[in-house]
Amino acid sequence: MANTPYPESYYAASANAVPPRPALQGDVETDVCVIGAGYTGLSSALFLLENGFKVTVLEAAKVGFGASGRNGGQIVNSYSRDIDVIERSVGPKQAQLLGQMAFEGARIIRERVAKYNIQCDLKDGGVFAAITAKQMGHLESQKRLWERFGHTQLELMDQRRIREVVNCDQYVGGMLDMSGGHIHPLNLALGEAAAVESLGGTIYEQSPAVRIERGANPVVHTPEGKVRAKFIIVAGNAYLGNLVPELAAKSMPCGTQVITTEPLGEELANNLLPQDYCVEDCNYLLDYYRLTSDKRLIFGGGVVYGARDPANIEAIIRPKMLKAFPQLKNVKIDYAWTGNFLLTLSRLPQVGRIGDNIYYSQGCSGHGVTYTHLAGKVLAEALRGQAERFDAFADLPHYPFPGGQLLRTPFAALGAWYYGLRDKFGY
Structure with a gap:
């Protein structure tokens, strides 16, 4: 069987060493696949596993x-649509539950890193950086909104203050979230996988699920084996393909592009981001950046709808980087790659159950690092019979893309063009 390696990225090149994991061969029985x-x-x-499954x-x-x-390696709180938007769509009770969970993912990441000693x-x-006065107004509202749900580690920054943490003259102000932050995302995943194995879980690599046999005791088939389980959790997100057709119709893979410079040296790096915070701007089609440990x-940004790989990633992203930091004009780019995330029409995650025993979560819409860690907890709670928090997500409406899979890419691209124009003219 073909061996799929990591794409050539800075993260793959700097990943912690891990043992290779075998492909599944033969039949396996388990509680949860x-x-x-x-x-x-x-x-x-x-x-x-922590609860005995x-x-x-x-x-x-x-x-x-x-x-x-x-991904960009940024720990960003809340969802791709904030709690006020959710409140207008689902009402105060459900919004209250979702609002209380909006900051939990970041806490879970820190708990995992501490508990399992993950080097990431x-x-x-x-930092959320405002390019216009209108965006600054949104940040002021966002701070009030988040504080309503008990999130207090926030500081509004005026133009002078933001220049102390980001050496870029594009911004009129911003908001600092000290419960946000950044990580080496692949090393976080590798550390979590090692934790799974330390608790007796088994991970098979190079083992795509090619078919799910649904029923009272569902079976997941791979090219060379099968897993019989009591429950299945579908967590393929933008890389799921058509394994579960009813999920594919309500989501769309999108590509985002990331570049990494050569090492800048201590002095230049500290000049750009003196406190080593990560940054994202407040545009609809946003740019985001941070320093690595070396x-x-x-620097990342840009969206390719339908998840095609653009021919020249550096040509798309480098001009954005130089707009923020013209002092990097002679700096070499060592790595450029693309990765897919899954977009939903509402830009809210899709969580649910198919039949009695197939659970899923997908469609983080670009806000995945924190949300996915929360989703794992919520799915595990549901399998243990505690479904209140699961239901709060499952009750969010799941809309199919207009025109189905054929038209979803041009439709979303048109929407992005419109919002790009709004960003450009400061609406």
Whole structure:
């Protein structure tokens, strides 16, 4: 069978050493079969193992191969649509539950890193940077909103203050969230996988799920084996393909591009980001960046709808980087890659159950690092019969894309063009 390696990224090049994991061969029985060894699958597996379940994880390529090992590495709280939008759509009771959970993912990541001694360069502090006065007004509202749900580690920054943490003259102000932060995302996934195995869980790599036999005792088939389980958790997200057709119709893979500079040296790195916080701007099509532990700048942005790989990633992202930091014009780019995330029409995650025993979570819509860790806990709770928090997510409406899979890409691209224009003209 073909061996799928990691894409060539800075993260793969600087990943902690781990033993190779075998492909599944033959038949296995387990309590829970988790499909996908990204954050959603690994978080689910860990919570289940900590509660006494027998867990088997199937991964089509390698642990963290998808968005979990390719993202910008930023710990950003809440969801891709904030709690006020959710409140207008579902009412105060459900919104209250979802609001209380909006900051839990970041706490779960820190608990995992501490409990299992995961080496992933965890740093505290994330900045939302406002380019216009209108965006600054949104941040002021966001601070009030988040504080309503008990989240207090926030500081509004005026133009002078933001220049102390980001040496960039594009911003009129911003908000600092000290419970945000950044990590080496692939090393976080690898550390969580090691934790899963330390608790007796089994992870099979190069073992794509090719078919699910539904029924009272569902069976997941791979090319060379099968797993019989009491429950299945589907956690493939943007890399699920058409394994579960009813999920594919309501989501769309999108590509985002990331570049990494050569090492900048202590002086230049500290000049760009003196406190080593990560940053994202407040545009709809946002840019995001941070320093690595070896003082490179990771810079990401741009969305390719339908998840095609653009021919020249550096040509798309480098101009954005130079707009923020013109002092990097002579700096070499060492790595450039793309990774897919899963977009939903509402930009809210889709969580639910198919039949009695197939559970799923997908569609983080670009807010996955924290949400996926929460999702694992919520899915594990549901399997243990505690469904209140699961139901709060499951009751969010799941809309199919207009025109189905054929038209979803041009439809979303048109929406992005419109919002891009709004960003450009400061609306």
